[in-house]
Amino acid sequence: xxxxxxxxxxxxxxxxxxxxxxxxxxxxxxxxxxxxxxxxxxxxxxxxxxxxxxxxxxxxxxxxxxxxxxxxxxxxxxxxxxxxxxxxxxxxxxxxxxxxxxxxxxxxxxxxxxxxxxxxxxxxxxxxxxxxxxxxxxxxxxxxxxxxxxxxxxxxxxxxxxxxxxxxxxxxxxxx
Amino acid sequence: xxxxxxxxxxxxxxxxxxxxxxxxxxxxxxxxxxxxxxxxxxxxxxxxxxxxxxxxxxxxxxxxxxxxxxxxxxxxxxxxxxxxxxxxxxxxxxxxxxxxxxxxxxxxxxxxxxxxxxxxxxxxxxxxxxxxxxxxxxxxxxxxxxxxxxxxxxxxxxxxxxxxxxxxxxxxxxxxxxxxxxxxxxxxxxxxxxxxxxxxxxxxxxxxxxxxxxxxxxxxxxxxxxxxxxxxxxxxxxxxxxxxxxxxxxxxxxxxxxxxxxxxxxxxxxxxxxxxxxxxxxxxxxxxxxxxxxxxxxxxxxxxxx
Amino acid sequence: xxxxxxxxxxxxxxxxxxxxxxxxxxxxxxxxxxxxxxxxxxxxxxxxxxxxxxxxxxxxxxxxxxxxxxxxxxxxxxxxxxxxxxxxxxxxxxxxxxxxxxxxxxxxxxxxxxxxxxxxxxxxxxxxxxxxxxxxxxxxxxxxxxxxxxxxxxxxxxxxxxxxxxxxxxxxxxxxxxxxxxxxxxxxxxxxxxxxxxxxxxxxxxxxxxxxx
Numbered sequence: 255x256x257x258x259x260x261x262x263x264x265x266x267x268x269x270x271x272x273x274x275x276x277x278x279x280x281x282x283x284x285x286x287x288x289x290x291x292x293x294x295x296x297x298x299x300x301x302x303x304x305x306x307x308x309x310x311x312x313x314x315x316x317x318x319x320x321x322x323x324x325x326x327x328x329x330x331x332x333x334x335x336x337x338x339x340x341x342x343x344x345x346x347x348x349x350x351x352x353x354x355x356x357x358x359x360x361x362x363x364x365x366x367x368x369x370x371x372x373x374x375x376x377x378x379x380x381x382x383x384x385x386x387x388x389x390x391x392x393x394x395x396x397x398x399x400x401x402x403x404x405x406x407x408x409x410x411x412x413x414x415x416x417x418x419x420x421x422x423x424x425x426x427x428x429x430x
Numbered sequence: 431x432x433x434x435x436x437x438x439x440x441x442x443x444x445x446x447x448x449x450x451x452x453x454x455x456x457x458x459x460x461x462x463x464x465x466x467x468x469x470x471x472x473x474x475x476x477x478x479x480x481x482x483x484x485x486x487x488x489x490x491x492x493x494x495x496x497x498x499x500x501x502x503x504x505x506x507x508x509x510x511x512x513x514x515x516x517x518x519x520x521x522x523x524x525x526x527x528x529x530x531x532x533x534x535x536x537x538x539x540x541x542x543x544x545x546x547x548x549x550x551x552x553x554x555x556x557x558x559x560x561x562x563x564x565x566x567x568x569x570x571x572x573x574x575x576x577x578x579x580x581x582x583x584x585x586x587x588x589x590x591x592x593x594x595x596x597x598x599x600x601x602x603x604x605x606x607x608x609x610x611x612x613x614x615x616x617x618x619x620x621x622x623x624x625x626x627x628x629x630x631x632x633x634x635x636x637x638x639x640x641x642x643x644x645x646x647x648x649x650x651x652x653x654x655x656x657x658x659x660x661x662x663x664x665x666x667x668x669x670x671x672x673x674x675x676x677x678x679x680x681x682x683x684x685x686x687x688x689x690x691x692x693x694x695x696x697x698x699x700x701x702x703x704x705x706x707x708x709x710x711x712x713x714x715x716x717x718x719x720x721x722x723x724x725x726x727x728x729x730x731x732x733x734x735x736x
Numbered sequence: 737x738x739x740x741x742x743x744x745x746x747x748x749x750x751x752x753x754x755x756x757x758x759x760x761x762x763x764x765x766x767x768x769x770x771x772x773x774x775x776x777x778x779x780x781x782x783x784x785x786x787x788x789x790x791x792x793x794x795x796x797x798x799x800x801x802x803x804x805x806x807x808x809x810x811x812x813x814x815x816x817x818x819x820x821x822x823x824x825x826x827x828x829x830x831x832x833x834x835x836x837x838x839x840x841x842x843x844x845x846x847x848x849x850x851x852x853x854x855x856x857x858x859x860x861x862x863x864x865x866x867x868x869x870x871x872x873x874x875x876x877x878x879x880x881x882x883x884x885x886x887x888x889x890x891x892x893x894x895x896x897x898x899x900x901x902x903x904x905x906x907x908x909x910x911x912x913x914x915x916x917x918x919x920x921x922x923x924x925x926x927x928x929x930x931x932x933x934x935x936x937x938x939x940x941x942x943x944x945x946x947x948x949x
Binding site: 381383384385386387388392397399400402403404406407408409410413 | 867868869873874875876877878879880881884934937938939940941
């Protein structure tokens with residue numbers, strides 16, 4: 255079933271990096287310009303009507319963000335994931351809130367946590383969890399959370415960190 | 431009957447006694463409820479400690495004049511009901527300020543506290559208080575109708591509006607009680623009694639799960655202490671009134687406490703057995719069953735009296 | 737409620753008249769917390785005994801540790817035996833027990849509930865996170881020390897603390913109160929500016945009134 259689906263998709267869209275680990279799961283990378291029409295096609299024609307999640311990965315070394323749309327086809331119990339790569343310098347993506355209303359919330363969160371813009375998405379610029387955040391978005395990997403915490407939250411002195419393996423070895427087998 | 435200043439002293443003593451009875455009964459009731467649920471429960475004198483603590487809180491915040499007056503009105507309602515009913519039949523010390531038409535006045539006082547509370551809690555401006563007040567007033571009004579019908583029925587039966595005379599007419603054994611001579615009107619009275627006791631199934635006003643604690647949401651420290659005092663006195667006053675009207679009154683404090691405890695426990699037992707009504711259900715229930723039953727009971731009573 | 741709701745604005749009444757509403761002045765008290773001196777010796781001792789025997793708790797559970805407060809309510813641990821009762825509103829309780837992990841956003845609202853409580857009030861902090869951040873010590877979104885924001889009376893360590901240790905913590909609180917050492921409210925009033933500045937440091941867009949009562 256998935257094989258036929260891949261063939262149909264390959265005829266219509268420029269997809270690459272197709273990974274099919276199980277027969278009910280499919281991951282592919284789409285070009286940025288085509289991603290929304292691919293998602294729309296999957297939703298309208300292939301029965302992937304449920305948006306499971308929309309999330310992002312920060313590939314700092316490669317200088318790009320990866321957006322992942324995970325869709326679910328409840329009729330045949332199959333998942334499809336669509337990866338989209340964005341430029342890390344100017345991360346911006348078309349919104350899909352017209353397909354699923356709840357996508358607006360995901361996009362609002364992504365805007366806040368990664369700084370990925372979704373022009374036209376409702377309430378996308380309002381703060382989602384963080385209030386009055388002045389720093390760079392906290393989920394970006396170049397954000398130093400430890401430094402921020404030490405600067406903001408009054409660390410209590412005297413904190414020690416042990417390596418769990420070494421520590422337990424010393425506890426359980428002290429003579430070795 | 432002239433006014434004797436010494437009666438004030440006796441009334442205060444009797445108020446003090448009934449306050450303690452109320453505190454102990456509410457503590458014991460919670461203890462019993464906990465033990466039925468296999469919990470340890472509070473100590474039976476815990477309400478006293480809570481009361482001391484609430485009165486002893488150092489700060490309080492007011493939202494305006496009515497916020498002060500709300501609990502005061504509530505307490506006035508409770509004490510007012512109590513002060514105008516004879517507590518011990520035949521005792522000149524503990525007949526309080528009862529007079530020929532006290533039944534009508536007591537009806538006013540039962541509603542008075544609720545209205546005062548509504549004004550006071552409304553000034554607090556908390557949405558939960560407003561919801562609680564809305565539900566409370568609707569439900570109390572619905573329960574008030576069978577209450578008035580029951581009172582009317584008793585008044586018709588004994589051709590009197592004086593609680594003392596009604597108690598006097600019930601003396602001479604259990605067969606003379608209104609409970610036996612007119613069971614229908616007693617039933618209506620007890621239904622109304624359940625409706626005013628703010629226990630399940632009619633406790634949606636205070637519903638701690640949905641609207642945390644209802645009208646008293648914002649009342650704290652001394653305000654809450656006053657409300658707690660009233661919570662000890664008011665149900666007891668109502669129960670004493672019902673004992674007087676339907677269960678032959680009491681000739682001494684022992685009998686009174688026993689009867690009050692039993693009548694009070696009816697509301698507790700009903701509350702344990704039945705789940706909570708929503709406010710629209712309870713109003714409908716009062717109008718559908720209690721009201722119709724009450725009207726039938728009124729007809730029957732007047733026919734018997736003829 | 738958002739920050740906009742606190743701004744001054746013109747409101748048209750039901751009869752068409754216009755009047756100005758200043759929520760901060762009209763709906764909230766502008767008075768600073770005051771230091772309340774304890775009463776005389778023996779009397780205060782008696783009151784403290786009453787306070788310690790009647791702890792009314794507001795479970796302010798903002799994190800995973802709050803899950804351990806629920807078994808505490810069950811018959812197995814009988815909080816009532818330890819004179820602990822739960823109350824649904826902050827106005828009527830005395831002990832906010834702050835739950836383990838402290839995400840900054842709800843934790844900044846905690847002081848609001850704390851300020852609405854009256855009289856001698858005591859803070860019990862559950863879990864390691866309230867002490868030094870616990871396993872979330874380097875997170876961008878959790879505070880490290882609760883005592884920078886509220887005067888804490890008793891810390892209960894553990895991740896998460898079992899109901900037994902919660903009970904032990906409350907017993908400890910009771911001895912503290914009986915010894916007259918539960919004066920957190922006065923501490924808060926005395927160092928009010930400091931506490932407020934720390935609270936405002938977490939929430940940059942302060943959208944609450946400064947005094948919540």
